[in-house]
Amino acid sequence: SPGWLQQRLLACGLRPISNIVDISNYVMLEYGQPLHAFDYEKIRGKGIIVRRAAEGEAVVTLDGVERVLSEDMLVIADTAGSVAIAGVMGGADSEVTQGTTSILLEAANFNPASIHYTGRRLQLPSEACMRFERGIRPELTLPALKRATQLIVQLAGGEAAKGVIDVYPGKRDQEPISLSTGKIKTVLGVEFSLGQVVDALTSLGFDCKRGDSASQVWVTAPYWRSDIHLAVDLVEEVARVIGYDKIPATMLSQPLPRQNPEPIFGLKQRAGRILTDYSF
Structure with a gap:
């Protein structure tokens, strides 16, 4: 890999490995979409x-450890067996090496709960697992795949095959969210015009359509914003763009009452931490 790419990976805490692996990791940092490259000649x-693992099925992962899987875990498989643990880590049998001449590049989207369960059960934290378990928009797969292909052609001297195999069952469009200037005033304590609100959200890639009244707008989040679900999420974006300095500060009229937490509350917190440590 070129020096600039290695330096950027190191700055983000990732170790440079090879040009193909480095490119896939770099695109993951750019787009938030994990990618995996298989040695195409090793794919039977x-x-x-993508399928569920057979009970007791074993995979030797990239760290050289044999992992025994259960039937509630997902794997990437070829005609002869599994070649990766889906969303967690690739398999050693299909690893890209210095002798690799052709690759199969995969960008996928998985259920966050499934990947979280697999990573915890196998005690196998990874950069990909961390991102998938927090949820990623499916629409990120194609842009990330195209970006990785562009860099491979540019930096590794590769030649890209024509076309992309894209399987997207059950595609769902982003649901628009209703937002009003009244809601913004209730949350922030300051009133902004609808024009200010639309300008702020449009600058971030949101699609805004006028609502039924002069103070309401329907907002659709761009595909890369998987964190936007409610009107209060939009209010936060408006405040961030227009400026927190525009929100007036008001002191409380009297001091906060002294807190006297119930003993059972502390006990529940301690029990929760213990259960979390044991992956419950």
Whole structure:
């Protein structure tokens, strides 16, 4: 990999490995979408699928450890067996090495709860697992795949095959969220015009359509904003763009009452921490 790419990976806490792996990690940092590169010559049947693991199925992961899987875990498999633990870590049998001449590049989207469960059960934290378990928009897969392909052609001297195999069952559009200037005033304590609100959100890539009244707008979040679900999320974006300095500060009229927490509350907190440490 070129020096600039290695330096950027090191600055983000990732170790440079090889040009293909470095590019996939770099794109993951750019887009938040994990990618995995397989040595195409090692893929039996020249194709991959996503399936549930067989009970007791074993995979040797990239760290050289054999992992025994359960049937509630997902794997990436070829015609002969599993080649990666889906969303967690690739397999050593299909690893890209210095002798690799052709690769199969995969960008996928998985259920966050499934990946979280697999990573915890196998005690296998990874950069990909950390991102998938927090939720990623499915629409990020194609832009990330195209960006990685562009960098491979540019930096590794590769030649890209034509076309992309894209499987997206059950595609769902982003639901618009209703936002009003009244809601913003209730949350922030300051009134902004609808024009200010629309300008702020549009600058961030949100699609805004006028609502039924002069103070209401329907807002659709861009595909890369998987953290936007409620009107209060939009209020936060408006405040961030227009400026927190525009929100007046008001002192409380009297001091906060002294807190006297119940003993059972502390006990519940301690029990929760212990259970979390044991992956419950």
